[in-house]
Amino acid sequence: MSVAAVRAVGLWKTYGGGQTQVDALAEVNAEFGKGRFTAIMGPSGSGKSTLLHCLAGLDKPTAGHVYVGDVDLTRLPEKQLTQLRRDRIGFVFQAFNLVPTLTALENITLPLDLASRKPDPAWLETVIETIGLQDRLGHKPSELSGGQQQRVACARALVSRPEVVFADEPTGNLDSRSSADVLSFLHTSVRDFGQSIVMVTHDPTAASYADRVLFLADGRIQSELLDPTAETVLDAMKQLDPAVAG
Template identity: 70%
Template sequence: MTATEPIAGVGARGELAAVATGISKIYGTGETRVLALDDVSVGFRRAEYTAIMGPSGSGKSTLMHCMAGLDSISTGSVRLGDVELSSLDDKKLTLLRREKIGFVFQAFNLLPTLTALENITLPMDIAGVKPDQAWLDHVIETVDLRDRLKHRPSELSGGQQQRVACARALASRPEIIFADEPTGNLDSRSGAEVLGFLRASVRESGQTIVMVTHDPNAASYADRVLFLADGRIVDEMLDPTSDLVLERMKRFDATRTT
């Protein structure tokens, strides 16, 4: 497979939620020039859970940020549905992120003065959009926090706080959710709660999720894993298990030490 050859998801079965074609990302110039992404093409199908893995500095977070419109690309094309991101000005890009994209990050990013429910509905409140109550109830049941909705973040466990953050990302029914190390600050039990919720949102609600992680166990919850190295997609694994992912990651370590 060449760097410019689209991998599974582009031209494959299923409708695409997002697609990148030949994208590169360069930071700096001259001696400080860094090629973070090198001619990457990839697609993400609707109702699919994709994990992105690779060594530190491989470009995995850069890829996610470019796909989500949080960072610009140097060359190539990124489309969300039928919208080309480079065609949007800052105002339209902000509106698209608000309406079409959900975000879950390692830091929960909850407002401490708001209740769990207020944190969940905050993006819609800011946008002046009334929640779909039936969908909101479904999301709340899925995260299993019905009896904690009036609690503030300080009164919730780490796993509960991250589930609130996940619910906030889902509440507006975005076309795609990007999650950057969503279990990085959690213990194993809380992490399993959040990963189980994300998995359920794909299977039961048809959500599309792209997750950056360094954890083979977290990656095993996904439908497929993309492996990056030096800014390129170098491998793909379908129906991953934690053992298979761990073995693949060990090969990265072996390559870097030889």
């Protein structure tokens, strides 16, 4: 049996104490398969972004363990954790986190530059063509629209072919056409290139590009859905959040 790309084992994340204690995550156990596209959904405050940040090694859980491959992130010293995030994990978040003094191309290849690795020319070209940035590579972030900046961020996350890409609302700042382009590319990278992706989204249409959807509420996994469609995702969300039905 192959090791999952990412595993959460008995994961808790608690804020505060006493009467003000809040469990953002409560005994979460989940596996995210290699070469699979998993979406995480739930009502506002359900813990989905907290889960993503703990899985990605950006936040430390209060209890439990997170494994990337066979490495327990919760046991790594900070220096080794930083190196693992750089070498084995890709990130796409709503905040583009681009370096303002670098061009689009330099931002895309930055993770490889930091790791003293050369990009695979064919893969770099594939990423750039699919995201549609060929004519913007020499531009700085301030010269790009929000949608173009997010596409640079997506390309940056994928160019090093990391073991897993974590995406937090990756299309939140894109129009519907650009969103479809990015999601199609993420789906293609899973289907054709074996990339592993874990994505938080509130959008049923975005979730429909995934192979599997996990639904959270009150910091706990409530259910999962395989081979989702926008309609089946929306139905499942209505069960968790009456506000969706309205």
